Amino acid sequence: MIIVMKKGFDENQLRKVLERIVELGANPFPVSGREQTTISVVGPTHEIEERAFLGFEGIEKVVRVSKPYKLAARLAQAQPTQIKVGECDIGDGSFLVMAGPCSVESEEQTLRIAHAVKKAGATMLRGGAFKPRSSPYSFQGMGAEGLKILKQAKEETGLPIVSEVMDIQQLELALDVVDMLQIGARNMQNFALLKELGKVNKPILLKRGMSATVEEWLMSAEYIMAGGNSQVLLCERGIRSFDNQFARNSLDLNVVPILRELTHLPVVVDPSHGTGYRHLVSPMALAGMAAGADALIVEVHDRPSEALSDGPQALLPTDLDQLMLKLSQMGDILGKRVQTSQTAKQNSEGAKQNKVA
Amino acid sequence: MIIVMKKGFDENQLRKVLERIVELGANPFPVSGREQTTISVVGPTHEIEERAFLGFEGIEKVVRVSKPYKLAARLAQAQPTQIKVGECDIGDGSFLVMAGPCSVESEEQTLRIAHAVKKAGATMLRGGAFKPRSSPYSFQGMGAEGLKILKQAKEETGLPIVSEVMDIQQLELALDVVDMLQIGARNMQNFALLKELGKVNKPILLKRGMSATVEEWLMSAEYIMAGGNSQVLLCERGIRSFDNQFARNSLDLNVVPILRELTHLPVVVDPSHGTGYRHLVSPMALAGMAAGADALIVEVHDRPSEALSDGPQALLPTDLDQLMLKLSQMGDILGKRVQTSQTAKQNSEGAKQNKVA
Amino acid sequence: MIIVMKKGFDENQLRKVLERIVELGANPFPVSGREQTTISVVGPTHEIEERAFLGFEGIEKVVRVSKPYKLAARLAQAQPTQIKVGECDIGDGSFLVMAGPCSVESEEQTLRIAHAVKKAGATMLRGGAFKPRSSPYSFQGMGAEGLKILKQAKEETGLPIVSEVMDIQQLELALDVVDMLQIGARNMQNFALLKELGKVNKPILLKRGMSATVEEWLMSAEYIMAGGNSQVLLCERGIRSFDNQFARNSLDLNVVPILRELTHLPVVVDPSHGTGYRHLVSPMALAGMAAGADALIVEVHDRPSEALSDGPQALLPTDLDQLMLKLSQMGDILGKRVQTSQTAKQNSEGAKQNKVA
């Protein structure tokens, strides 16, 4: 951190600033140049807020040089974090797709879609049992019942499960069933929940808040890591912009290469929420891979007009089939092997042979 | 709700849409004009999402005519909601100020500021025991200990307390002490928490989320009201914009007259978070009153450079004195009597007499 | 400007940076602290962009300490800039209102509204002859014909005219008639036009761009001032936000006290464009005054449903009457005398007497 003193500051003001730095557990190195006096602040500066100094007299500006996060920073770890979920590896340079319905609506619906998803080649199943809905009058998810259905889908298909929890009280139930816990955009700064997640021994898919800066997002990851859980994945799902006439959110793919430089954590892209409409999902899924993501999470429904939530953004199973094929081909070019379920591998090999033939 | 069919839709598509409307518990009234076929949907449309129809074939557009909220709507109640907290009345056409430190930092600091706040004429005391902080390394609030200090401050000054809860698990403790529960911007869509607040018999100060639309905000109020608690106050605290160089947030005062038309709930303005810097707080507090708010909530600290959080945006007690005086004068012009604490009334009358003399 | 070198930078990298600073006409003062090497850059740094250094190796961060604008800065001039337009003074601590129709639509309409505006007490007449419209199929303004009508309105009422120019080619015509040139939000960074305005000897009402930062806005004022015209007024007219369901723009009143600190130029608020709907205009006009503005510009129409543009945001003449009265009373409290036209003064005195009586 660098503190720039105002021109004409007095010694008393400087002394107070220096004392405060020491109080905060850091060391001040004032340097008086001809034109400006600056103070380099060294030590555990990630524990100090810039704003803490803005209340002082005689200070012109406070500039953070180091990152406010520590464990999530690229510097903290040379190698990318690799996360293993069942047989799936995320962050090892390969690529995978998590897919499934927005909401668990019934046993029949969930199993049907789970099989379709597996057949297409996705290697994890997504599905919401607890649903954050902006209206109290909308379908709120099947809750505990939904989790049971997800458990069954996992037993039948072998696909590991990713599913959302919205509150500490839902954690215990979910931990029984879910292989990766999803934290939704609206909870990215639910700090009480983040602290609990630090004690959990499961990977956390941390979605970006609707208008969260990259730094705030990494700080939320830091909350979980500081609590002891280093298995965090960052999921871009679209930010709020001034134009939502043709897309619900604006998928901010810039953050994919940005995060690659700032952190060792894996990056996931959600083109379903990031666009909100089926016809935009596949192009933006491909764009997500091209930008450098480690994985995608997409919504799939075989009867979207009957879906209890987010039907308009669900891919059809046949859309997913085609998307998986394109991803697999693009992955070859980009040096990202696409992981696929066993069934899918066989299908895909069949398809390739047909193509060659 | 009005559904506009695409030109050239077929009968089968129309039939499916009509069936779905009935399934959802509403009644469809299709009207075939020469140029367009539209369906008026009547019934409990606040329970139906527009998006539910976007997955259907043959639909051009879905337009909501009625509001998606019901209890919070102006239509639901002719009179403004009045909320009584101790001796304070909010929403009855008068005006009041809640003030106090950002965080409860110690008994001594809290009592000192509480007395200053009362002396200036504010009639409620704010102070955070549980603090939402974007960094896990920042001061997280004194928790239960902080609540005890607030209780003491209330006993000493008689000022009712408004304080934040961040999680369901903090509710029980807080309910013992706090007269009005504050829900922070980051929790505006913490739906699990909102549902619990519906069961509480205390007023809820619901801050607007950082990038929440007016409608989303009202829907969050509706969550609480639908749960059974109709004492909700809406607090504008600044939205996220593209420019945060000179203010942390952009205080969106347009929403004050907007909410006045849409809802019967009282509207509170927080110019401290809405600007982030002391020298902006008083002008924007006056602007908040001029725009039509029912109350202000402002941060005050007598030693801002020692504050453990948000020192730069805290008014000094002398700033608050002056602000209260201006508010009181402006209130006379605008037909909004400013409620003041007993002590303040005496001071103020003294001041007025001096002025006259 | 302060340049922070990366840890482990090499001497060669430092040398290149120092050389470049000299090339750019400034002086570098490198200071090697134990922990960080920083370079203070002194001289005409407003001519240097921070970004110019981001392409160098070995640089961690570049921080601007001084402002990128010079002439517009508070430092450049101790006294507020006062602008005289006819008998009107702006920036002298008093307050005034510019009012009139969005567009000049006909001689009859313009004169009718001009008289109403004068009667209400506004002291300048606004009215658009050249209209920026987002659709090529919308009414584009009466052009030269419209200017003639404005001239006539000025002759009849004595009110000075403020009107927009959209292009250099319209300047000559407008200069004949218009007392203050308005530059619209969409032209705030039309740099070719700004340069021409620097050569003009008339005050420029510079509206803020739809998503312009405060600094960009001041830089646009600087363009005009650097060209030789120091009579610039800054007009806030609402920024683009994520929610335009109930207001077209979000009137950003925070900038009023912000600009007061950064610049000596007068600040004007436009609550008509800043909200977009009649019922929001008066509350936000009062809020603009309370926040500290020097003047308002508002749209008025006596037959808004016939207006060729922006009818829904036009005040009725009777609305303006009431607004002027409230402004005048609030101005007394806030130490801002409201300038009024002669007619209005007489009316208002009559009204006050009635009230007293």
Added chain:
Amino acid sequence: MIIVMKKGFDENQLRKVLERIVELGANPFPVSGREQTTISVVGPTHEIEERAFLGFEGIEKVVRVSKPYKLAARLAQAQPTQIKVGECDIGDGSFLVMAGPCSVESEEQTLRIAHAVKKAGATMLRGGAFKPRSSPYSFQGMGAEGLKILKQAKEETGLPIVSEVMDIQQLELALDVVDMLQIGARNMQNFALLKELGKVNKPILLKRGMSATVEEWLMSAEYIMAGGNSQVLLCERGIRSFDNQFARNSLDLNVVPILRELTHLPVVVDPSHGTGYRHLVSPMALAGMAAGADALIVEVHDRPSEALSDGPQALLPTDLDQLMLKLSQMGDILGKRVQTSQTAKQNSEGAKQNKVA
């Protein structure tokens, strides 16, 4: 357009609305359902603004069903617009890259980079002679001199030129040299300029305004097309968001598939301005292709630390070499043949042979 009447409207109000529709040249078809009365408005509704009706009594809501643009709409033309610039084809299903320096800085610099760009395989040369700069103290471009240099570069390399004009007065000069006129983000709604461009017989690369909605952008294209010039390309260059710490803008790739559905005009992506930093440009260029763009425009500089503008976002020539190779491989997968300059083709074939070998 559909107008929804308020419940309890009176006949007189309805009559006024119907009359107004007729006055505006359209036909009203009122339909009274049991629950709602709506008016379908038929005819040249792209010439009518929704807002025109908001000033009327008795109207609840006005909903546009048809697009406000006509010529730019997909409906207006079944086939994608194909634009021919020299030997380059844009919009025919293939893909091309325009590259070059941000600014023309000198003959030597421009020719050097032009040759590098051609060698890498780009088929058009970009370079700014007139530069929109937010500071009046920044380098403003070489102007007419710069255009001469571009002409020379074209003669030497055979690459067609794309370059920006900022004002009508620069048009004549530019038309002599430039093969495609670029209109910058800040001029997207410079309507006087757009009207002139309608009379020009050269393709227009219309950049999206910093916070322009998709519809506003298409309306600006419509201005040019309504003037008679149908050769318009839409260029996404990043939008303004709440976070610019790690990228200058947020490249909004969602609009690529969105525009594909709304319009027949070709879509270009500018990852240089869309990110602002070199290390982000190539990933986002690949993402742009994957999202479905027809072309890229990228900045290239061989000595970025000496660049007079935007050095930090310029690719090095070697970066461009690698990018072109990846684009070409990805293009094969995505069915988009990448056009390359003759030189590049030879190089690339050499490279492929080496790889195979």
